[in-house]
Amino acid sequence: MIKYIMVISMAFYCAVGYSQTGTNAKYVFLFIGDGMGVNQIYATEMYVDAKPGEIKVDRLLMTDFPVSSNMTTYSANTFVTGSAAAGTAMSTGFKTDNGILGKSPDKSIVYESISVKLKRAGFKVGILSSVMIDHATPASFYAHQDSRNMYYDISMELPTYDIDYFGGGGFHYRKGKNGDQPDSYENAIKYGYTIADSHDEFNKLKNGDEKVIAINPERYPLGEFYWVIDKREGALSLADFTQKGIEILDNDKGFFMMIEGGKIDWACHGNDGVTMIHEVLAFNDAIKEAYAFYLEHPDETLIIVTADHETGSMYTGINYAMHPELLQYQVISVQEFKRKMNDIKENNENNMVSFLQILDTIQSDFGLGNSAIGLGLDDNEKALLKRAYGNQFEGGNEVNPDADYLVSEEIKSIGETAAYILNKKAGIGWGSNDHSGMPVPVRVLGAGQEEFSRFFDNTDLPKKIQKVMGM
Ligand SMILES: [Zn+2]
Structure with a gap:
């Protein structure tokens, strides 16, 4: 008899769904x-x-x-x-x-x-x-x-x-x-x-x-x-x-x-x-x-x-370090920063924009270069930015703000380079520009x-x- 009731209640339980409340x-x-x-x-x-x-x-x-x-x-x-x-x-x-x-x-x-x-x-x-x-x-x-x-x-x-x-x-x-x-x-x-x-x-x-x-x-x-x-x-x-x-x-x-x-x-x-x-x-x-x-x-x-x-x-974490507080100094998306750089370039056709001017913009948009907030730039980082500046402003390379992003090993645009440096300083690393195969979280x-x-x-x-x- 008990067995019978159990079967009935199990069937009922399944028929009405699976929630604890039975609804x-x-x-x-x-x-x-x-x-x-x-x-x-x-x-x-x-x-x-x-x-x-x-x-x-x-x-x-x-x-x-x-x-x-x-x-x-x-x-x-x-x-x-x-x-x-x-x-x-x-x-x-x-x-x-x-x-x-x-x-x-x-x-x-x-x-x-x-x-x-x-x-x-x-x-x-x-x-x-x-x-x-x-x-x-x-x-x-x-x-x-x-x-x-x-x-x-x-x-x-x-x-x-x-x-x-x-x-x-x-x-x-x-x-x-x-x-x-x-x-x-x-x-x-x-x-x-x-x-x-x-x-x-x-x-x-x-x-x-x-x-x-x-x-x-x-x-x-x-x-x-x-x-x-x-x-x-x-x-x-x-x-x-x-x-x-x-x-x-x-x-x-x-x-x-x-x-x-x-x-x-x-x-x-x-x-x-x-x-x-x-x-x-x-x-x-x-x-x-x-x-x-x-x-x-x-x-x-x-x-x-x-x-x-x-x-x-x-x-998350590079060399046992994470400094998420540094991320607050980025106030623009890389895409809009690219657009901003393009505008600066277009509006200064005959009047070359200096690397120092661009460094100022990088500092106000990414915090980079401001050692008082922990975002000073070392020589390597400056060189990376200089190279990106050269590509974009001197080398005649067009940066399409709507194009797919570049891979970090061949960073070309200034915005991508700045984000790469800031992410690294904050302890955020990236293995690729593509999807990965890892399982995803489920929160219910x-x-x-x-x-x-x-x-x-x-x-x-x-x-x-x-x-x-x-x-
Ligand atoms: Zn997707």
């Missing part, structure tokens, strides 16, 4: 910090409120979540994944080759995304990113294309799944790469979408609105947010888009929201540690919005924070959190989410 997660937030490994989080925690000589760490909200585990990242064809393959695994439960979006490695099978499954089951769905909404990670949650680079095709596919809310960055190419294709905005409108890309339109969005594409009015030409460190006045943040998502999607049946901090990865590709830290802090602010919602619905809300892979093989809070408590494969993530949502 399913109705509201699920999946935060993906693109490129955010353990060290990216940890460096941020060392940076917050860092003071000279003080050894302490200020934990971010996610670090105090009750479940803390790890997840694999490898793709079908390599130990070192790309964002499209990682996103496909996390969205569909299948591994694919790097570069492919929502399809099998031979591209013959289309894998269905968890967003589409949840939408069909009656949940509202939101997909958010601080980079273009047709970029690899957000696209993995709706699109199926042979290549992640088919941005225009992805943008045309975007409105075909009735997903309730897209928020954040814009489309790469509204009319295709050559500007001669049908407008993807108009295509979305044809499918019944409203596009809000001004502050007024954004502010008017409200609970119950359906089929919304909300785009940050302050963004780079290709559609990604400006760098957080560069502090654009009045720009909407990832937290604003998350808060708006909660407002729009909140309903009795529940919702699923994927929120990507996309530029953590971009800063890591450029080995720009301070810019990365500001992106992690903005990502953390978005998590706080979900946490405030969780506090109102603690039994029915689940927050998962993870990453698709680590970027930069970043490490809320209904069904136990499901995530042991090391798991990235393909298990959507299965676990579906399970805790009672599907």
